[in-house]
Amino acid sequence: METPDIIYGKNSILEALVANNREINKILISKNIHTDIKINKIKELAQQRGIVFQFVAKEKFQPYAEFNHQGVIAQISPIKYMDLDEFLESKNHFNSSLVILDGVEDSHNLGAIIRTCVCAGVDGIIIPSRRNVQVNSTVEKISAGAINYIPIIKVNSLVNAVQKLKDNNWWIIATDASAKDNYYDVKYNDMNFAIIMGAEHAGVSKSLLKASDFVVKIPMQNSFNSLNVSNALSAIIFETLRQKLINKK
Amino acid sequence: METPDIIYGKNSILEALVANNREINKILISKNIHTDIKINKIKELAQQRGIVFQFVAKEKFQPYAEFNHQGVIAQISPIKYMDLDEFLESKNHFNSSLVILDGVEDSHNLGAIIRTCVCAGVDGIIIPSRRNVQVNSTVEKISAGAINYIPIIKVNSLVNAVQKLKDNNWWIIATDASAKDNYYDVKYNDMNFAIIMGAEHAGVSKSLLKASDFVVKIPMQNSFNSLNVSNALSAIIFETLRQKLINKK
Numbered sequence: 001m002e003t004p005d006i007i008y009g010k011n012s013i014l015e016a017l018v019a020n021n022r023e024i025n026k027i028l029i030s031k032n033i034h035t036d037i038k039i040n041k042i043k044e045l046a047q048q049r050g051i052v053f054q055f056v057a058k059e060k061f062q063p064y065a066e067f068n069h070q071g072v073i074a075q076i077s078p079i080k081y082m083d084l085d086e087f088l089e090s091k092n093h094f095n096s097s098l099v100i101l102d103g104v105e106d107s108h109n110l111g112a113i114i115r116t117c118v119c120a121g122v123d124g125i126i127i128p129s130r131r132n133v134q135v136n137s138t139v140e141k142i143s144a145g146a147i148n149y150i151p152i153i154k155v156n157s158l159v160n161a162v163q164k165l166k167d168n169n170w171w172i173i174a175t176d177a178s179a180k181d182n183y184y185d186v187k188y189n190d191m192n193f194a195i196i197m198g199a200e201h202a203g204v205s206k207s208l209l210k211a212s213d214f215v216v217k218i219p220m221q222n223s224f225n226s227l228n229v230s231n232a233l234s235a236i237i238f239e240t241l242r243q244k245l246i247n248k249k
Numbered sequence: 250m251e252t253p254d255i256i257y258g259k260n261s262i263l264e265a266l267v268a269n270n271r272e273i274n275k276i277l278i279s280k281n282i283h284t285d286i287k288i289n290k291i292k293e294l295a296q297q298r299g300i301v302f303q304f305v306a307k308e309k310f311q312p313y314a315e316f317n318h319q320g321v322i323a324q325i326s327p328i329k330y331m332d333l334d335e336f337l338e339s340k341n342h343f344n345s346s347l348v349i350l351d352g353v354e355d356s357h358n359l360g361a362i363i364r365t366c367v368c369a370g371v372d373g374i375i376i377p378s379r380r381n382v383q384v385n386s387t388v389e390k391i392s393a394g395a396i397n398y399i400p401i402i403k404v405n406s407l408v409n410a411v412q413k414l415k416d417n418n419w420w421i422i423a424t425d426a427s428a429k430d431n432y433y434d435v436k437y438n439d440m441n442f443a444i445i446m447g448a449e450h451a452g453v454s455k456s457l458l459k460a461s462d463f464v465v466k467i468p469m470q471n472s473f474n475s476l477n478v479s480n481a482l483s484a485i486i487f488e489t490l491r492q493k494l495i496n497k498k
Binding site for chain 1: 260264357361364365367368369370393394395397398431433467468469470471472473474475476477479480481483484486487488490491494495
Protein backbone atom coordinates (compact mmCIF):
# COMPACT_ATOMS: atom_id res chain seq x y z
CA MET A 1 0.00 0.00 0.00
CA GLU A 2 2.10 2.88 -1.30
CA THR A 3 0.42 6.04 -0.09
CA PRO A 4 1.88 9.54 -0.17
CA ASP A 5 0.31 10.36 3.21
CA ILE A 6 1.80 7.68 5.44
CA ILE A 7 5.42 7.68 6.47
CA TYR A 8 6.96 4.93 8.51
CA GLY A 9 10.12 4.15 10.42
CA LYS A 10 11.77 6.05 13.25
CA ASN A 11 14.16 8.18 11.18
CA SER A 12 11.53 9.29 8.65
CA ILE A 13 9.16 10.42 11.36
CA LEU A 14 11.81 11.99 13.55
CA GLU A 15 13.20 14.01 10.65
CA ALA A 16 9.70 15.13 9.62
CA LEU A 17 9.15 16.37 13.17
CA VAL A 18 12.51 18.12 13.30
CA ALA A 19 12.10 19.76 9.89
CA ASN A 20 8.59 20.79 10.98
CA ASN A 21 7.36 21.89 7.56
CA ARG A 22 4.55 19.38 7.01
CA GLU A 23 1.30 18.78 8.78
CA ILE A 24 1.39 15.62 10.85
CA ASN A 25 -2.05 14.39 11.67
CA LYS A 26 -1.32 11.48 13.97
CA ILE A 27 1.52 9.19 15.02
CA LEU A 28 0.84 5.53 15.78
CA ILE A 29 3.29 3.59 17.90
CA SER A 30 3.03 -0.15 18.39
CA LYS A 31 2.56 -1.24 22.01
CA ASN A 32 4.97 -4.06 21.30
CA ILE A 33 8.12 -2.14 20.50
CA HIS A 34 10.92 -1.22 22.81
CA THR A 35 11.01 2.43 23.64
CA ASP A 36 14.42 3.83 22.72
CA ILE A 37 16.03 7.26 22.32
CA LYS A 38 14.42 7.87 18.95
CA ILE A 39 10.94 6.86 20.08
CA ASN A 40 11.29 9.09 23.14
CA LYS A 41 12.39 11.97 20.95
CA ILE A 42 9.40 11.37 18.66
CA LYS A 43 7.05 11.51 21.66
CA GLU A 44 8.71 14.61 23.04
CA LEU A 45 8.53 16.54 19.75
CA ALA A 46 4.96 15.38 19.11
CA GLN A 47 3.92 16.66 22.53
CA GLN A 48 5.64 20.01 21.95
CA ARG A 49 3.81 20.43 18.66
CA GLY A 50 0.46 19.20 19.92
CA ILE A 51 0.46 16.19 17.62
CA VAL A 52 -1.62 13.22 18.71
CA PHE A 53 0.30 10.01 19.28
CA GLN A 54 -1.35 6.73 20.15
CA PHE A 55 -0.05 3.44 21.37
CA VAL A 56 -1.89 0.79 19.42
CA ALA A 57 -1.99 -2.99 19.20
CA LYS A 58 0.39 -4.42 16.66
CA GLU A 59 -2.59 -5.65 14.61
CA LYS A 60 -3.12 -2.03 13.60
CA PHE A 61 0.11 -2.29 11.64
CA GLN A 62 -1.08 -5.24 9.58
CA PRO A 63 -1.86 -3.12 6.47
CA TYR A 64 1.73 -1.89 6.52
CA ALA A 65 3.32 -5.30 6.94
CA GLU A 66 5.26 -5.00 3.68
CA PHE A 67 7.15 -2.00 5.04
CA ASN A 68 9.97 -1.98 7.51
CA HIS A 69 7.98 0.33 9.78
CA GLN A 70 9.82 -0.41 13.03
CA GLY A 71 6.50 -0.17 14.88
CA VAL A 72 5.86 3.47 14.16
CA ILE A 73 3.91 5.22 11.40
CA ALA A 74 2.63 8.75 10.93
CA GLN A 75 -0.24 10.22 8.94
CA ILE A 76 1.25 13.24 7.26
CA SER A 77 0.40 15.76 4.57
CA PRO A 78 2.02 14.74 1.28
CA ILE A 79 5.17 16.66 0.43
CA LYS A 80 4.49 19.83 -1.52
CA TYR A 81 6.12 19.62 -4.92
CA MET A 82 7.61 22.89 -6.08
CA ASP A 83 7.18 24.58 -9.47
CA LEU A 84 10.31 25.29 -11.46
CA ASP A 85 9.37 28.99 -11.66
CA GLU A 86 8.92 29.09 -7.92
CA PHE A 87 12.34 27.46 -7.48
CA LEU A 88 14.07 29.88 -9.85
CA GLU A 89 12.52 32.85 -8.07
CA SER A 90 13.07 31.47 -4.57
CA LYS A 91 16.54 32.88 -4.18
CA ASN A 92 19.40 34.47 -5.99
CA HIS A 93 21.04 31.44 -7.51
CA PHE A 94 24.80 31.42 -7.65
CA ASN A 95 26.87 28.26 -7.69
CA SER A 96 23.58 26.44 -7.27
CA SER A 97 22.98 22.89 -8.37
CA LEU A 98 20.06 20.76 -9.42
CA VAL A 99 19.66 17.08 -10.17
CA ILE A 100 17.24 16.09 -12.93
CA LEU A 101 15.92 12.55 -12.99
CA ASP A 102 14.84 11.23 -16.36
CA GLY A 103 12.83 8.08 -15.80
CA VAL A 104 14.15 6.70 -12.51
CA GLU A 105 11.63 3.97 -11.74
CA ASP A 106 12.83 2.47 -8.49
CA SER A 107 11.65 3.89 -5.15
CA HIS A 108 14.85 2.80 -3.41
CA ASN A 109 16.93 4.68 -5.95
CA LEU A 110 14.90 7.87 -5.65
CA GLY A 111 15.10 7.69 -1.84
CA ALA A 112 18.87 7.16 -1.92
CA ILE A 113 19.32 9.99 -4.44
CA ILE A 114 17.36 12.41 -2.25
CA ARG A 115 19.53 11.48 0.73
CA THR A 116 22.77 11.95 -1.20
CA CYS A 117 21.61 15.27 -2.68
CA VAL A 118 20.79 16.68 0.75
CA CYS A 119 24.15 15.61 2.20
CA ALA A 120 25.99 17.16 -0.75
CA GLY A 121 24.04 20.42 -0.60
CA VAL A 122 22.18 20.09 -3.91
CA ASP A 123 19.50 22.79 -4.15
CA GLY A 124 16.68 20.80 -5.70
CA ILE A 125 15.64 17.67 -7.59
CA ILE A 126 13.54 17.82 -10.74
CA ILE A 127 11.33 14.89 -11.66
CA PRO A 128 8.87 14.59 -14.51
CA SER A 129 5.22 14.06 -13.64
CA ARG A 130 5.14 10.89 -15.75
CA ARG A 131 7.53 7.99 -16.42
CA ASN A 132 9.39 8.49 -13.15
CA VAL A 133 8.68 7.19 -9.66
CA GLN A 134 6.97 9.82 -7.50
CA VAL A 135 7.54 10.39 -3.80
CA ASN A 136 5.81 7.56 -1.92
CA SER A 137 6.19 5.92 1.48
CA THR A 138 9.17 3.82 0.39
CA VAL A 139 10.95 6.84 -1.06
CA GLU A 140 10.41 8.70 2.21
CA LYS A 141 11.66 5.76 4.25
CA ILE A 142 14.78 5.20 2.17
CA SER A 143 15.51 8.92 2.18
CA ALA A 144 15.63 8.58 5.98
CA GLY A 145 13.83 11.90 6.31
CA ALA A 146 16.11 13.79 3.91
CA ILE A 147 13.02 14.50 1.78
CA ASN A 148 12.13 17.27 4.25
CA TYR A 149 15.30 19.20 3.46
CA ILE A 150 15.20 19.62 -0.30
CA PRO A 151 12.64 20.91 -2.83
CA ILE A 152 11.30 18.29 -5.19
CA ILE A 153 10.34 20.07 -8.38
CA LYS A 154 7.77 18.36 -10.56
CA VAL A 155 7.49 19.34 -14.22
CA ASN A 156 5.33 18.19 -17.09
CA SER A 157 8.12 18.27 -19.62
CA LEU A 158 11.80 17.81 -18.86
CA VAL A 159 12.72 19.24 -22.25
CA ASN A 160 10.85 22.46 -21.46
CA ALA A 161 12.36 22.55 -17.98
CA VAL A 162 15.87 22.21 -19.38
CA GLN A 163 15.17 24.98 -21.89
CA LYS A 164 13.91 27.24 -19.11
CA LEU A 165 17.02 26.53 -17.05
CA LYS A 166 19.23 27.38 -20.02
CA ASP A 167 17.29 30.61 -20.57
CA ASN A 168 18.11 31.42 -16.95
CA ASN A 169 21.83 30.80 -17.44
CA TRP A 170 22.00 27.34 -15.96
CA TRP A 171 24.39 24.83 -17.50
CA ILE A 172 23.08 21.39 -18.29
CA ILE A 173 25.23 18.30 -17.85
CA ALA A 174 23.86 14.93 -18.93
CA THR A 175 25.37 11.55 -18.17
CA ASP A 176 25.76 8.92 -20.84
CA ALA A 177 27.89 5.78 -20.94
CA SER A 178 29.14 6.60 -24.45
CA ALA A 179 30.27 10.15 -23.63
CA LYS A 180 33.82 11.17 -24.48
CA ASP A 181 34.47 13.34 -21.44
CA ASN A 182 34.65 12.10 -17.90
CA TYR A 183 32.46 13.74 -15.28
CA TYR A 184 35.50 15.24 -13.55
CA ASP A 185 36.67 17.00 -16.73
CA VAL A 186 33.92 19.59 -16.33
CA LYS A 187 34.63 22.62 -14.15
CA TYR A 188 31.58 23.07 -11.98
CA ASN A 189 32.59 26.27 -10.24
CA ASP A 190 31.12 29.70 -10.80
CA MET A 191 28.04 28.46 -12.53
CA ASN A 192 24.59 27.14 -11.81
CA PHE A 193 24.34 23.63 -13.15
CA ALA A 194 21.91 20.76 -13.43
CA ILE A 195 23.00 17.13 -13.74
CA ILE A 196 20.68 14.81 -15.65
CA MET A 197 20.67 11.17 -14.57
CA GLY A 198 18.90 8.66 -16.78
CA ALA A 199 16.63 5.71 -16.27
CA GLU A 200 18.12 2.54 -14.81
CA HIS A 201 18.08 0.82 -18.18
CA ALA A 202 17.46 3.30 -20.96
CA GLY A 203 19.72 6.15 -19.79
CA VAL A 204 19.04 9.81 -20.54
CA SER A 205 16.63 10.34 -23.43
CA LYS A 206 17.99 11.56 -26.76
CA SER A 207 16.14 14.89 -26.70
CA LEU A 208 17.71 15.77 -23.34
CA LEU A 209 21.18 14.65 -24.42
CA LYS A 210 20.84 16.95 -27.40
CA ALA A 211 19.76 19.88 -25.24
CA SER A 212 22.66 19.46 -22.81
CA ASP A 213 25.77 21.63 -22.72
CA PHE A 214 27.99 18.75 -21.64
CA VAL A 215 27.61 15.00 -21.82
CA VAL A 216 29.85 13.08 -19.42
CA LYS A 217 30.48 9.52 -18.35
CA ILE A 218 31.89 7.74 -15.33
CA PRO A 219 34.91 5.75 -16.51
CA MET A 220 34.19 2.07 -15.89
CA GLN A 221 36.99 -0.28 -14.95
CA ASN A 222 35.37 -3.61 -15.69
CA SER A 223 33.42 -5.41 -18.37
CA PHE A 224 30.70 -5.48 -15.75
CA ASN A 225 29.82 -1.81 -16.03
CA SER A 226 26.34 -1.39 -14.64
CA LEU A 227 26.61 1.16 -11.87
CA ASN A 228 23.51 1.81 -9.78
CA VAL A 229 22.04 5.25 -10.53
CA SER A 230 22.22 6.53 -6.96
CA ASN A 231 25.86 5.48 -6.65
CA ALA A 232 26.67 7.04 -10.01
CA LEU A 233 25.09 10.29 -8.91
CA SER A 234 27.01 10.16 -5.64
CA ALA A 235 30.34 9.95 -7.48
CA ILE A 236 29.45 12.92 -9.68
CA ILE A 237 27.79 15.16 -7.14
CA PHE A 238 30.58 14.84 -4.59
CA GLU A 239 33.09 15.67 -7.32
CA THR A 240 31.20 18.92 -7.95
CA LEU A 241 31.34 19.59 -4.22
CA ARG A 242 35.05 18.77 -4.06
CA GLN A 243 35.72 21.33 -6.77
CA LYS A 244 33.67 23.96 -4.95
CA LEU A 245 35.35 23.35 -1.61
CA ILE A 246 38.95 23.28 -2.84
CA ASN A 247 38.21 26.41 -4.84
CA LYS A 248 37.05 28.23 -1.72
CA LYS A 249 40.31 27.63 0.10
CA MET B 250 14.28 -17.66 2.80
CA GLU B 251 17.79 -16.21 2.55
CA THR B 252 19.96 -19.00 1.21
CA PRO B 253 23.47 -18.70 -0.15
CA ASP B 254 22.76 -21.27 -2.86
CA ILE B 255 19.82 -19.70 -4.67
CA ILE B 256 20.17 -16.67 -6.86
CA TYR B 257 17.25 -14.97 -8.49
CA GLY B 258 16.48 -12.37 -11.12
CA LYS B 259 17.60 -12.17 -14.73
CA ASN B 260 20.74 -10.07 -14.27
CA SER B 261 22.10 -12.13 -11.37
CA ILE B 262 21.73 -15.36 -13.29
CA LEU B 263 22.94 -13.99 -16.59
CA GLU B 264 26.07 -12.53 -14.99
CA ALA B 265 26.76 -15.81 -13.17
CA LEU B 266 26.55 -17.62 -16.50
CA VAL B 267 28.78 -15.10 -18.24
CA ALA B 268 31.38 -15.07 -15.47
CA ASN B 269 31.27 -18.87 -15.51
CA ASN B 270 33.23 -19.41 -12.29
CA ARG B 271 30.55 -21.09 -10.16
CA GLU B 272 28.75 -24.37 -10.48
CA ILE B 273 25.13 -23.89 -11.52
CA ASN B 274 23.05 -26.92 -10.75
CA LYS B 275 19.75 -25.99 -12.29
CA ILE B 276 17.83 -22.99 -13.61
CA LEU B 277 14.08 -22.74 -13.07
CA ILE B 278 12.05 -20.46 -15.33
CA SER B 279 8.40 -19.73 -14.67
CA LYS B 280 6.05 -20.81 -17.48
CA ASN B 281 4.18 -17.56 -16.92
CA ILE B 282 6.85 -15.04 -17.83
CA HIS B 283 7.42 -13.38 -21.15
CA THR B 284 10.53 -14.60 -22.87
CA ASP B 285 12.79 -11.66 -23.60
CA ILE B 286 16.39 -11.07 -24.71
CA LYS B 287 17.80 -11.85 -21.28
CA ILE B 288 15.80 -15.03 -20.80
CA ASN B 289 16.86 -16.19 -24.27
CA LYS B 290 20.49 -15.44 -23.45
CA ILE B 291 20.14 -17.39 -20.18
CA LYS B 292 18.74 -20.39 -22.10
CA GLU B 293 21.45 -20.16 -24.74
CA LEU B 294 24.31 -20.01 -22.24
CA ALA B 295 22.76 -22.76 -20.11
CA GLN B 296 22.55 -25.01 -23.16
CA GLN B 297 26.16 -24.29 -24.14
CA ARG B 298 27.34 -25.22 -20.65
CA GLY B 299 25.13 -28.26 -20.28
CA ILE B 300 23.13 -26.74 -17.41
CA VAL B 301 19.61 -28.04 -16.89
CA PHE B 302 16.85 -25.49 -17.21
CA GLN B 303 13.24 -26.26 -16.56
CA PHE B 304 10.03 -24.42 -17.24
CA VAL B 305 7.93 -24.77 -14.13
CA ALA B 306 4.52 -23.69 -12.88
CA LYS B 307 4.57 -20.40 -11.04
CA GLU B 308 3.58 -22.24 -7.84
CA LYS B 309 7.16 -23.50 -7.71
CA PHE B 310 8.22 -19.93 -7.01
CA GLN B 311 6.00 -19.60 -3.96
CA PRO B 312 8.85 -20.11 -1.45
CA TYR B 313 10.68 -17.20 -3.07
CA ALA B 314 7.70 -14.84 -3.11
CA GLU B 315 9.49 -12.29 -0.94
CA PHE B 316 12.13 -11.81 -3.61
CA ASN B 317 11.85 -9.88 -6.82
CA HIS B 318 12.80 -13.02 -8.78
CA GLN B 319 11.35 -11.99 -12.16
CA GLY B 320 10.28 -15.60 -12.71
CA VAL B 321 13.75 -17.07 -12.82
CA ILE B 322 15.93 -18.63 -10.13
CA ALA B 323 19.08 -20.74 -10.19
CA GLN B 324 20.54 -23.26 -7.79
CA ILE B 325 24.18 -22.35 -7.61
CA SER B 326 27.26 -23.15 -5.56
CA PRO B 327 27.78 -20.49 -2.88
CA ILE B 328 30.46 -17.96 -3.72
CA LYS B 329 33.91 -18.98 -2.56
CA TYR B 330 35.21 -16.53 -0.02
CA MET B 331 38.92 -15.84 -0.37
CA ASP B 332 41.55 -15.83 2.38
CA LEU B 333 43.51 -12.66 2.89
CA ASP B 334 46.78 -14.57 2.43
CA GLU B 335 45.49 -15.99 -0.80
CA PHE B 336 44.52 -12.51 -1.96
CA LEU B 337 47.89 -11.01 -1.08
CA GLU B 338 49.69 -13.79 -2.92
CA SER B 339 47.31 -13.81 -5.89
CA LYS B 340 49.17 -11.15 -7.82
CA ASN B 341 51.82 -8.52 -7.62
CA HIS B 342 49.91 -5.71 -6.01
CA PHE B 343 50.68 -2.22 -7.22
CA ASN B 344 48.19 0.63 -7.06
CA SER B 345 45.75 -1.96 -5.78
CA SER B 346 42.74 -1.15 -3.65
CA LEU B 347 40.58 -2.91 -1.12
CA VAL B 348 37.38 -1.99 0.67
CA ILE B 349 36.96 -3.17 4.25
CA LEU B 350 33.45 -3.30 5.69
CA ASP B 351 33.21 -3.00 9.46
CA GLY B 352 29.72 -4.04 10.50
CA VAL B 353 27.58 -3.31 7.45
CA GLU B 354 24.31 -5.01 8.33
CA ASP B 355 22.05 -4.33 5.41
CA SER B 356 21.95 -6.72 2.44
CA HIS B 357 20.98 -3.93 0.05
CA ASN B 358 24.00 -1.89 1.11
CA LEU B 359 26.42 -4.80 0.69
CA GLY B 360 24.97 -5.57 -2.74
CA ALA B 361 25.27 -1.94 -3.84
CA ILE B 362 28.82 -1.70 -2.49
CA ILE B 363 29.89 -4.79 -4.43
CA ARG B 364 28.43 -3.33 -7.60
CA THR B 365 30.19 0.01 -7.12
CA CYS B 366 33.50 -1.64 -6.27
CA VAL B 367 33.45 -3.73 -9.44
CA CYS B 368 32.63 -0.71 -11.63
CA ALA B 369 35.43 1.30 -10.01
CA GLY B 370 37.98 -1.49 -10.35
CA VAL B 371 38.47 -2.23 -6.64
CA ASP B 372 40.50 -5.44 -6.20
CA GLY B 373 38.63 -7.01 -3.31
CA ILE B 374 36.23 -6.53 -0.41
CA ILE B 375 37.05 -7.66 3.11
CA ILE B 376 34.23 -8.55 5.47
CA PRO B 377 34.46 -9.96 8.99
CA SER B 378 32.96 -13.38 9.62
CA ARG B 379 30.78 -11.95 12.38
CA ARG B 380 28.81 -8.73 12.92
CA ASN B 381 28.49 -8.04 9.20
CA VAL B 382 25.97 -9.21 6.65
CA GLN B 383 27.28 -12.15 4.61
CA VAL B 384 26.64 -12.80 0.94
CA ASN B 385 23.06 -14.04 0.57
CA SER B 386 20.43 -14.11 -2.17
CA THR B 387 19.48 -10.47 -1.66
CA VAL B 388 23.11 -9.32 -1.78
CA GLU B 389 23.56 -11.27 -5.02
CA LYS B 390 20.42 -9.78 -6.53
CA ILE B 391 21.24 -6.19 -5.58
CA SER B 392 24.80 -6.64 -6.83
CA ALA B 393 23.19 -7.44 -10.20
CA GLY B 394 25.76 -10.16 -10.76
CA ALA B 395 28.78 -7.99 -9.90
CA ILE B 396 29.56 -10.48 -7.10
CA ASN B 397 31.07 -12.78 -9.73
CA TYR B 398 33.74 -10.24 -10.64
CA ILE B 399 35.42 -9.45 -7.32
CA PRO B 400 36.98 -11.49 -4.52
CA ILE B 401 35.10 -11.32 -1.23
CA ILE B 402 37.67 -11.90 1.49
CA LYS B 403 36.34 -13.15 4.81
CA VAL B 404 38.47 -12.73 7.93
CA ASN B 405 37.97 -13.60 11.58
CA SER B 406 39.48 -10.38 12.85
CA LEU B 407 39.50 -7.08 11.01
CA VAL B 408 42.19 -5.76 13.37
CA ASN B 409 44.49 -8.65 12.45
CA ALA B 410 43.66 -8.21 8.78
CA VAL B 411 44.54 -4.52 8.90
CA GLN B 412 47.81 -5.33 10.66
CA LYS B 413 48.65 -7.90 8.00
CA LEU B 414 47.92 -5.39 5.26
CA LYS B 415 50.16 -2.82 6.93
CA ASP B 416 52.91 -5.42 7.24
CA ASN B 417 52.58 -5.87 3.49
CA ASN B 418 52.91 -2.14 2.80
CA TRP B 419 49.27 -1.37 2.34
CA TRP B 420 47.98 2.00 3.56
CA ILE B 421 44.82 2.03 5.62
CA ILE B 422 42.25 4.81 5.31
CA ALA B 423 39.28 4.85 7.66
CA THR B 424 36.20 7.04 7.34
CA ASP B 425 34.80 8.90 10.31
CA ALA B 426 32.38 11.82 10.51
CA SER B 427 34.60 13.65 13.00
CA ALA B 428 37.79 13.39 10.93
CA LYS B 429 39.73 16.58 10.20
CA ASP B 430 40.79 15.71 6.65
CA ASN B 431 38.46 15.30 3.72
CA TYR B 432 38.62 12.11 1.70
CA TYR B 433 39.98 13.99 -1.30
CA ASP B 434 42.95 15.37 0.68
CA VAL B 435 44.65 11.97 0.59
CA LYS B 436 46.79 11.14 -2.42
CA TYR B 437 45.88 7.63 -3.43
CA ASN B 438 48.38 7.15 -6.21
CA ASP B 439 51.43 4.93 -6.12
CA MET B 440 50.28 2.94 -3.15
CA ASN B 441 48.16 -0.02 -2.24
CA PHE B 442 45.34 1.15 -0.02
CA ALA B 443 42.34 -0.16 1.85
CA ILE B 444 39.33 2.02 2.69
CA ILE B 445 37.40 1.10 5.84
CA MET B 446 33.69 1.88 5.84
CA GLY B 447 31.80 1.60 9.11
CA ALA B 448 28.47 0.26 10.23
CA GLU B 449 25.34 2.19 9.23
CA HIS B 450 24.94 3.58 12.74
CA ALA B 451 28.07 3.00 14.79
CA GLY B 452 30.73 3.89 12.21
CA VAL B 453 34.19 2.39 12.14
CA SER B 454 35.21 0.79 15.44
CA LYS B 455 37.75 2.55 17.64
CA SER B 456 40.42 -0.15 17.34
CA LEU B 457 40.36 0.13 13.55
CA LEU B 458 40.41 3.94 13.59
CA LYS B 459 43.49 3.73 15.77
CA ALA B 460 45.19 1.29 13.44
CA SER B 461 44.55 3.42 10.35
CA ASP B 462 47.13 5.61 8.61
CA PHE B 463 44.54 8.22 7.63
CA VAL B 464 41.09 9.04 8.93
CA VAL B 465 38.94 11.01 6.51
CA LYS B 466 35.42 12.38 6.26
CA ILE B 467 33.03 13.39 3.55
CA PRO B 468 32.23 17.07 4.09
CA MET B 469 28.49 17.34 4.75
CA GLN B 470 26.56 20.36 3.57
CA ASN B 471 23.45 20.07 5.68
CA SER B 472 22.33 19.52 9.25
CA PHE B 473 20.80 16.35 7.85
CA ASN B 474 24.09 14.54 7.42
CA SER B 475 23.33 10.86 7.27
CA LEU B 476 24.76 9.61 4.01
CA ASN B 477 24.01 6.01 3.03
CA VAL B 478 27.13 3.83 3.30
CA SER B 479 27.10 2.68 -0.32
CA ASN B 480 26.75 6.24 -1.57
CA ALA B 481 29.50 7.41 0.77
CA LEU B 482 31.78 4.69 -0.55
CA SER B 483 30.93 5.62 -4.13
CA ALA B 484 32.02 9.23 -3.56
CA ILE B 485 35.33 8.11 -2.07
CA ILE B 486 36.18 5.24 -4.37
CA PHE B 487 35.55 7.23 -7.55
CA GLU B 488 37.77 10.00 -6.18
CA THR B 489 40.59 7.46 -5.81
CA LEU B 490 39.92 6.39 -9.40
CA ARG B 491 39.86 10.01 -10.62
CA GLN B 492 43.28 10.57 -9.10
CA LYS B 493 44.64 7.41 -10.71
CA LEU B 494 43.27 8.25 -14.14
CA ILE B 495 44.35 11.90 -14.28
CA ASN B 496 47.77 10.83 -13.04
CA LYS B 497 48.11 8.38 -15.93
CA LYS B 498 47.60 11.07 -18.54
